[in-house]
Amino acid sequence: MKPIKLSGDCSIYEISSLHEKVMKAWKGESPLALDLAKVTEMDPSFIQLLISCKQTAENKEQSLELLNAPEELTHMIDAMFTSDIFSAEPGLEDPAPTGA
């Protein structure tokens, strides 16, 4: 399955549509890969969505892959003391520069 591309504003204003997009694109039969290269903005509601994605994937014996994660995501994860949850996620160890 191709990565789901999320872009632009990933804050509370768009979070519901992002949630819907992921739900529609991923049925749990394969690992959930999110391409975050084009994400320009984010807030804790986005981190909450990612945690829900991770839990859902794990419950379906799949994994969550975060591709091209912007540096801001790492900062946000750290600021919310959630790094333990994401530490094993591919794509987070070497965050790509924003917009890469």
Place this chain on the structure above:
Amino acid sequence: MEIDENLQIFIAEGEELLQDMEDSLLVLENNSDEETLNTIFRAAHTIKGSAGLFGLDYIVEFTHVVENVLDDMRNCLIPTSSELITVLMRSKDFIAVLIAGIENDEEGDKVEREELIQLLTAFKTGTAVSAPTPMTEVVADESDDADDEDSAQSDHYHISLRLGVDTFRMGFNPVKLFAQLTEIGEILECAFIGDSIPELAELDAESCYLGWEIALKSNAKKEQIAEIFEFIDGTELHVLPPKSHISAYRHLIEQLPEDELALGQLLLQIGTLTEQELQEILNLQQENLKAGKDPSTQLTGKLLVEKNMVQEEVIEEALKKQDKVRDSKQKALNFVKVDSSKLDRLINLVGELVINGAKLDQVAGTIAHEELNETIEGITMALDDLREISLGLRMVPIGSTFNRFHRVIRDISSDLQKQVKLEIYGADTELDKTVIEKIGDPLMHLVRNSLDHGIESPAERVRVGKPEEGTITLQAKHQAGYITIQIIDDGKGLDPDILRQKAIEKGVITEDQKLNKNEIFNLILAAGFSTAEQVSNISGRGVGMDVVRRNIEALRGNIIIDSETGKGTTITVQLPLTLAIIDGFNVGIDEESYIFPLDMVHECITLTPSQIQEVSHHSYITLREEVLPIVHLKEYFGMETGDGSPSGIGSKERNNLIVVKFANQKVGLMVDELLGEVQAVIKPMGRVFKDLNGFAGFTILGSGLVALVLDVPNLIKQVVGSEHQHFESIKQKSVRVKGNQSLH
């Protein structure tokens, strides 16, 4: 040294503080807790500070060394051990000696002082103990304490945060909340709680499901922390105060003005609880009660702890404060401190009133004046109440006397390398103040004896299948006009054969003397009798037990020893409830009056000569299938019986018999006349009568005549002792007389 008033206050307070210190050291030995250690430290600190004010440098210097060790214990640098407690106990004793010596300018034994300082220094970690400059040190110390509390490294708030579901919708960003927290303190630890976040299918992405457990090091007040989150509706926030600040909260609780506060308000006032939390708990409490939940599970304190709003220790302290407020209010309302000498004067005056009241009654009896008699009857009734109430004023609980033995048992058992625990029952039992004051020393000796001779070594106990730790029980209870104090040990007990053999060797009894088990046990109360194979510094010199007996008898008391070899010994001390005024029963023998304490008069009966049986000059009757020895008091006191019969018993058509009972033993005493109840003010016998057995004192009757008060326990002991052999044989024969001659 001339003692001024302030110094006297210091001496009195010092004694109280040292008692607190001793009590707390004993608690600390079994249960090491912060507050107990603080109590001990505060006692030493206060003594040092006050001694400094009076320029008593030698007390300041020694107490400073003790205080240093206590401070290290508080900071967990020195572990609490039995050895350390022993040294601290000795140090406390030495401070007591120093304080007691102030009056005579005595500065204590230098050798002991040096030895103690060395021992204390050995426990102290790090730097050697330096003696302070008294006055400045006291001031500096207090400020040090304050600094210590504020700068403790491990202190932090514990914040439990669950954000409200609309947090995101309301535009709050949790990351910014953390930034605000870091403005007032340092986040030491933070654990994310994401358990409530649903899976994608159930997720409402705009709702917030986030939570954290945060350790925040901050000097901010709890209210300031709560303010950061106060605008986020639905947020669950619990802020537990820093652990080390609990003592500060406790202190605050103690400092609150004496006012009756509800628990919630109390906690709100000191800042442990926020108003929002209190409201939440009160709402929950009401809802739960409405829903029919058990009210005992819905107490504010319980709910606060359950909801993690306040730590249990703080609740306990607040509850203590509430109790204290109630108690002190109660006490302030109900108690007045009175000099005990005033009470003694009151009792004496009541005694005089009783005597004169009896006299008035007698005079009125000779004048048949109805109104006068009615008035006297009223006065007599009021006097009865007055007597009872005024005697009650002198009654104090025996608990404080019993509690002294915790230390005694601890020290002696450690010297003897034995393991002994003390159990106390009936500490609330009240006894006349004078008796309490005089019973301490005899009890001390009895307890020491139980420790030394009774309780076996741990190895020996294990060998005979007992627990390693022995038990000594001190028990007090009331019994018909008497108080019974028992010292019970579960040690090796007394061996009657060994006791008998020792008594023969020491010439206390002769070889052909026949004694029953209790009489053999009572031999240990004889002068010069000791069975300890090794004389120790605890007991075993054989000079104590007869002194104990004499002291107890001087209080009109009695000792009974019961023991079972291998199982233990029970020493029962029976003491009169009061020494001053008793209800008595007046009897006449010849022209004289004698008083029996009414509590011991079991019954009065009239006998015909046929009911009295005689065996070898000893008389007895069978009363309700029980053989009862009879003694004619006239003969017993060496008076002329006047009828030529050997005992004087049975010569009259009708004979008056008083059956007295004490410690389950009954004796019938034949008297000439039964004169009825009187109130007797007991006066001690003069020194010239000190060897006269069988009398507790004398009293003045309404007629102005003197009547002797009989010492029933002693009388029974003597009668039963001499009758013993005959009595045993009569018991066996009683089967034959039963039925046709017994009284009912």
